Amino acid sequence: MTDAGQLHDKPLRVAIAGLGTVGTGVIRLLRENAALIEARAGVPIAITAVSARDRSRDRGVDISHIAWEDDMTAMAARDDVDVVVELVGGSDGPALVLARQALGRGKSFVTANKAMVAMHGMELAEAAEAGNAALKFEAAVAGGIPVVKGLREGAAANRIERIYGILNGTCNYILSAMESTGADFAETLQEAQALGYAEADPAFDIDGVDAAHKLAILAAIGFGSRIDFSAVACTGIAAVRAADIAQADVLGYVIRLIGMADMLDGEPGAVGEAKLLQRVRPCLVHKRHPLAHVTGPTNAVVAEGNFSGRLLFQGAGAGDGPTASAVVADLIDLARGDTYSPFSVPTRAMEAVPAADPGGRMGRTYLRFTVTDRPGVLAEIAAAMRDAGVSIESLNQPALSENAGGEALVALVTHEGEERSVTRALELLEGSDSLTGPPLVMPILKDRG
Ligand SMILES: NC(=O)C1=CN([C@@H]2O[C@H](COP(=O)(O)OP(=O)(O)OC[C@H]3O[C@@H](n4cnc5c(N)ncnc54)[C@H](O)[C@@H]3O)[C@@H](O)[C@H]2O)C=CC1
Ligand SMILES: N[C@@H](CC=O)C(=O)O
Numbered sequence: 001m002t003d004a005g006q007l008h009d010k011p012l013r014v015a016i017a018g019l020g021t022v023g024t025g026v027i028r029l030l031r032e033n034a035a036l037i038e039a040r041a042g043v044p045i046a047i048t049a050v051s052a053r054d055r056s057r058d059r060g061v062d063i064s065h066i067a068w069e070d071d072m073t074a075m076a077a078r079d080d081v082d083v084v085v086e087l088v089g090g091s092d093g094p095a096l097v098l099a100r101q102a103l104g105r106g107k108s109f110v111t112a113n114k115a116m117v118a119m120h121g122m123e124l125a126e127a128a129e130a131g132n133a134a135l136k137f138e139a140a141v142a143g144g145i146p147v148v149k150g151l152r153e154g155a156a157a158n159r160i161e162r163i164y165g166i167l168n169g170t171c172n173y174i175l176s177a178m179e180s181t182g183a184d185f186a187e188t189l190q191e192a193q194a195l196g197y198a199e200a201d202p203a204f205d206i207d208g209v210d211a212a213h214k215l216a217i218l219a220a221i222g223f224g225s226r227i228d229f230s231a232v233a234c235t236g237i238a239a240v241r242a243a244d245i246a247q248a249d250v251l252g253y254v255i256r257l258i259g260m261a262d263m264l265d266g267e268p269g270a271v272g273e274a275k276l277l278q279r280v281r282p283c284l285v286h287k288r289h290p291l292a293h294v295t296g297p298t299n300a301v302v303a304e305g306n307f308s309g310r311l312l313f314q315g316a317g318a319g320d321g322p323t324a325s326a327v328v329a330d331l332i333d334l335a336r337g338d339t340y341s342p343f344s345v346p347t348r349a350m351e352a353v354p355a356a357d358p359g360g361r362m363g364r365t366y367l368r369f370t371v372t373d374r375p376g377v378l379a380e381i382a383a384a385m386r387d388a389g390v391s392i393e394s395l396n397q398p399a400l401s402e403n404a405g406g407e408a409l410v411a412l413v414t415h416e417g418e419e420r421s422v423t424r425a426l427e428l429l430e431g432s433d434s435l436t437g438p439p440l441v442m443p444i445l446k447d448r449g
């Protein structure tokens, strides 16, 4: 590492592992904007080695003059490499081996791999600090949006109380296409894959896991708490049907997959002890809320600071260009001598914060049941709500566009109440032969999120 602020005249020598959507984007960006990048970094940024699965594949970028490594982990040992950039993916496996080897040798490490940072970020940050190297991952959270930098640097003076937003471009692309054109879920997912937005295994996107990875990282940066991915309660969008989108529209809402992290200063009965609530779920978002207007692969992150007030970071959350922009911004920071801790505070100062019980949280909820179309079903659902103390604000039977085959939908919105009451009502309905599938539960995002 260079000393902070010191510019050197030798190029920053970079090895890139992974030459897919993001890797080739990085090569194109470093070439196309070479002059301005050098002017801003103070030195040229030179790619000295690359590695991927297939050497001969035509990627639309010339890599013939760059050293090739069949085994990407070998790049960590090369003398002509100052920084290793990992754009392969996977929380474990070769990406993790490469990270450990690079940081273990005191080489800085730049990655877009949120799965790895969410699962092993604390270990890697400690290794970076021990080796006086940098670990940087702007591309890992919300693609091209400089939200890691924004929270770590721009909002550094604030106590952050809440972070929430749209953290997965693929899900947002699917939900907003279903909403605007009535597009089919599976077809739209295929489009997102073809455009390079989706993960290698798109279940990570659809099931909310990718958003959960990003949320866990953001919470660590925003709150200074140790990353705890296992504490993120996560529900994806697979159960959202066209009828839910239509029903939400009638009620004045759109559906968005929202990640939300709250640092709670003290739960009832445990005053003074901080607890962390981290959740990813499809939510109903009022059409007037700024997040309702976030469409396609765009991401948006809201952070509430105690002096800054509400900050909104918005931009492309996926795709080759935006993600490459974030990777190269990290490289420019390294060339400029950035030696900050990977998160907002040194890892030794990051505290493990216990997970909060969401049961006491107040809110309104959208519940949708698929039921057998026969008398008495509505009464059964209403009775479960009554017995659990859930007050119903509205109840509808959305039309099914597909062939219903004796099935009907019941959608209801609750009045504001404790989440545990809704959970209790659903427990009371468990096993009921009136229900033909698991209910869909979507919180209604409050005005302040
Ligand atoms: N595509 C996007 O919009 C974004 C992707 N990311 C992250 O960036 C990383 C890369 O994503 P993409 O470029 O989309 O993936 P990709 O699938 O297009 O490219 C992956 C590259 O890694 C190589 N690779 C995979 N396994 C390998 C192995 N065992 N040994 C050597 N090379 C191997 C492949 O040959 C390919 O060149 C992932 O961690 C992803 O989560 C982050 C933000 C946005
Ligand atoms: N698969 C991810 C890519 C960026 O992180 C997404 O869709 O957001």
Ligand code: NA
Pocket: 138, 139, 140, 141, 142, 143, 144, 145, 146, 147, 148, 326
């Ligand atoms: Na980012």
